[in-house]
Amino acid sequence: MPFSLPEGLSITWFGHATFLVQTPGGKRILIDPFLTHNPATPSDRKDPGPVDLILITHGHGDHCSDAVDIAKKTGASIVCMPEMGAFLGKKGLDQSKLVEANKGGPIPLPDFGVTLIMTHAIHSGGIEDGDTVVYGGEPAGYVVTLNDGGFTFYFAGDTALFSNMELISELYEPTLALLPIGGWYTMGPREAARAVRYLSTVRAVIPMHYGTFPVLTGTPDALKAELTKLGVTTEILTMTPGETIGG
Ligand code: NI
Numbered sequence: 026m027p028f029s030l031p032e033g034l035s036i037t038w039f040g041h042a043t044f045l046v047q048t049p050g051g052k053r054i055l056i057d058p059f060l061t062h063n064p065a066t067p068s069d070r071k072d073p074g075p076v077d078l079i080l081i082t083h084g085h086g087d088h089c090s091d092a093v094d095i096a097k098k099t100g101a102s103i104v105c106m107p108e109m110g111a112f113l114g115k116k117g118l119d120q121s122k123l124v125e126a127n128k129g130g131p132i133p134l135p136d137f138g139v140t141l142i143m144t145h146a147i148h149s150g151g152i153e154d155g156d157t158v159v160y161g162g163e164p165a166g167y168v169v170t171l172n173d174g175g176f177t178f179y180f181a182g183d184t185a186l187f188s189n190m191e192l193i194s195e196l197y198e199p200t201l202a203l204l205p206i207g208g209w210y211t212m213g214p215r216e217a218a219r220a221v222r223y224l225s226t227v228r229a230v231i232p233m234h235y236g237t238f239p240v241l242t243g244t245p246d247a248l249k250a251e252l253t254k255l256g257v258t259t260e261i262l263t264m265t266p267g268e269t270i271g272g
């Protein structure tokens with residue numbers, strides 16, 4: 026049976042690693058906001074509309090450059106590493122809107138209908154600010170569980186392959202994973218295929234972080250070819266920037 030999202034849940038891709046998740050309870054969660062200068066975002070989709078919560082994986086501009094503007098405009102709260110929070114505070118973000126957290130155990134956010142886990146990610150994390158680079162905390166991924174119904178997905182963020190992705194499946198049993206496949210700065214198709222094998226509970230994968238810039242050469246077809254070599258039959262959900270699935 027093909028994978029389908031639970032009733033009332035929708036996911037919109039804005040290109041690169043920027044996604045908007047609308048929960049069955051109507052909360053709108055924006056992940057890694059990079060819209061204004063995102064070459065993959067269709068020109069008529071630069072505005073994500075109302076946002077309740079923003080999740081930031083790490084301090085690179087292609088994951089957080091629109092966070093402050095969108096938070097100020099929409100009143101959204103922002104979940105991020107404490108070091109990133111300190112930076113956002115200096116940029117004028119209201120302290121009451123900052124949800125600083127770290128990797129480890131559950132982060133229950135009942136006001137938003139979700140429980141988060143910040144996960145390991147093998148990457149770097151500095152925020153370009155004028156002519157300096159500010160440490161933005163450790164890069165992370167997120168496991169997101171809907172409090173209503175328990176649907177769980179894993180958003181890997183920017184990461185290299187690591188075999189402890191097995192633990193993410195063992196502990197949290199996500200059925201959907203959003204994985205970078207572009208290569209160069211993150212996993213490419215060959216590595217991402219192993220990630221899919223490690224994530225044994227995952228039934229469908231949305232590829233991301235590819236095609237945005239010329240060096241991000243990995244493609245969903247290349248991922249499928251690698252999965253075939255491994256004998257892994259997990260479904261690949263290829264989205265187009267601007268597209269929404271579910272709802
Ligand atoms: Ni990055």
Ligand code: MN
Nearest residue numbers: 085087183210
């Ligand atoms: Mn990136």
